[in-house]
Amino acid sequence: RIVLGIETSCDDTGAAVVDENGTILGEALHCQKDIHLKTGGIIPTVAQHLHRDNITKVVNKAIHASGISPYELSAIATTVKPGLGLCLGVGLSYSLDLVNKYHKPFIPIHHMEAHALTVRLLHPVEFPFLVLLISGGHCILAIVSGVSEFVMLGHSLDEAPGDTLDKVARRLSLINHPQCSGMSGGEAIEHLALHGNRKICKLKIPMSHHRDCNFSFAGLRNQVNKVIEQKEAEKGISKGQLLPCVADIAAAVQHTVALHLAQRTQRAIYYCKREGLIPTERACLVVSGGVASNRYIRKALQTVTHESDMTLLCPPPRLCTDNGVMIAWNGIEKLQSGVGVLHNADGACYESRASLGRDISELVR
Numbered sequence: 475r476i477v478l479g480i481e482t483s484c485d486d487t488g489a490a491v492v493d494e495n496g497t498i499l500g501e502a503l504h505c506q507k508d509i510h511l512k513t514g515g516i517i518p519t520v521a522q523h524l525h526r527d528n529i530t531k532v533v534n535k536a537i538h539a540s541g542i543s544p545y546e547l548s549a550i551a552t553t554v555k556p557g558l559g560l561c562l563g564v565g566l567s568y569s570l571d572l573v574n575k576y577h578k579p580f581i582p583i584h585h586m587e588a589h590a591l592t593v594r595l596l597h598p599v600e601f602p603f604l605v606l607l608i609s610g611g612h613c614i615l616a617i618v619s620g621v622s623e624f625v626m627l628g629h630s631l632d633e634a635p636g637d638t639l640d641k642v643a644r645r646l647s648l649i650n651h652p653q654c655s656g657m658s659g660g661e662a663i664e665h666l667a668l669h670g671n672r673k674i675c676k677l678k679i680p681m682s683h684h685r686d687c688n689f690s691f692a693g694l695r696n697q698v699n700k701v702i703e704q705k706e707a708e709k710g711i712s713k714g715q716l717l718p719c720v721a722d723i724a725a726a727v728q729h730t731v732a733l734h735l736a737q738r739t740q741r742a743i744y745y746c747k748r749e750g751l752i753p754t755e756r757a758c759l760v761v762s763g764g765v766a767s768n769r770y771i772r773k774a775l776q777t778v779t780h781e782s783d784m785t786l787l788c789p790p791p792r793l794c795t796d797n798g799v800m801i802a803w804n805g806i807e808k809l810q811s812g813v814g815v816l817h818n819a820d821g822a823c824y825e826s827r828a829s830l831g832r833d834i835s836e837l838v839r
């Protein structure tokens with residue numbers, strides 16, 4: 475079995491060809507990050523144009539690198555939700571053209587399911603396992619009991635950790651920092667925090683007294699904004715200029731995000747073990763999504779898993795952020811389990827074309 479995966483849900487145009495052994499036969503990625511950093515956030519119409527400009531090149535590059543002909547593909551898998559409707563529409567429309575041209579089954583993919591299952595391409599992790607998905611748009615704790623079988627334990631009540639880190643980085647004008655050129659907000663904060671003193675500002679860990687497994691980051695961002703305002707006033711620095719203590723603030727915010735994630739995950743582990751929802755021996759915590767690239771956060775989670783006799787597994791950073799490989803692999807998993815494969819996508823093609831950019835969730839079973 476060989477699957478072509480296509481990802482366009484946000485600001486990365488990704489494609490990959492993966493086989494059932496998890497071998498990446500070919501892959502290509504076009505990141506729009508540099509352009510969106512300049513505009514201070516993603517403008518959906520701009521992202522849509524960039525996906526349109528790049529999708530043919532990216533898909534052809536992945537197929538060419540794989541050395542196989544599109545006729546040899548077993549199926550085409552594409553992210554259909556969640557994400558920016560305009561961007562999802564580009565990938566979906568392109569995929570359905572390929573589906574029709576080469577008469578292939580179509581596999582609609584849920585982007586977060588793909589983030590959660592990427593790890594199985596690299597390690598033989600058995601179901602059920604605990605997953606923490608931390609990215610630009612989500613913060614989810616769940617038990618993965620099978621392909622497409624998730625039991626939700628907790629989620630963010632407001633914004634996602636990647637979004638918080640991106641907004642703090644923007645408020646600190648890290649785009650103008652000589653050491654952070656071309657980095658996402660999260661990467662810039664991780665980089666600067668290496669040489670920062672987190673103790674210069676004390677930030678409260680969110681929700682530490684809540685007896686559930688949910689998350690919250692908006693209050694933390696407010697706290698950080700107040701600290702920044704105070705430091706600007708002290709130093710007579712105006713908004714938009716770099717503060718001399720950016721590294722210290724980066725270290726403090728990264729530390730607090732890490733502790734919040736670790737505390738909520740620890741609660742989930744206790745609960746799951748007590749209720750027998752995950753194995754008592756050799757249980758795994760899988761952490762994925764862009765924020766899982768962060769080494770400080772991984773280390774905090776490692777402390778929690780170590781204490782609970784669990785194994786922490788994170789895909790390498792390039793597979794934690796958005797990519798085509800995770801979509802292709804999710805396609806392989808769905809082909810193997812026989813769930814969610816559309817063998818005749820013709821009807822779906824017409825339906826989804828009519829609703830491109832709007833609700834295409836009817837394609838997902």
Ligand code: ATP
Nearest residue numbers: 609610611612636658660661764765767768795796
């Ligand atoms: P979602 O997966 O929720 O739809 P997304 O696809 O936009 O959102 P990802 O590509 O999975 O998100 O991750 C991007 C996010 O990861 C950004 O917010 C970015 O700042 C963050 N990120 C990337 N690298 C790091 C890092 N080293 N430390 C912390 N955050 C990081």
Ligand code: FE
Nearest residue numbers: 609764795796
């Ligand atoms: Fe993502």
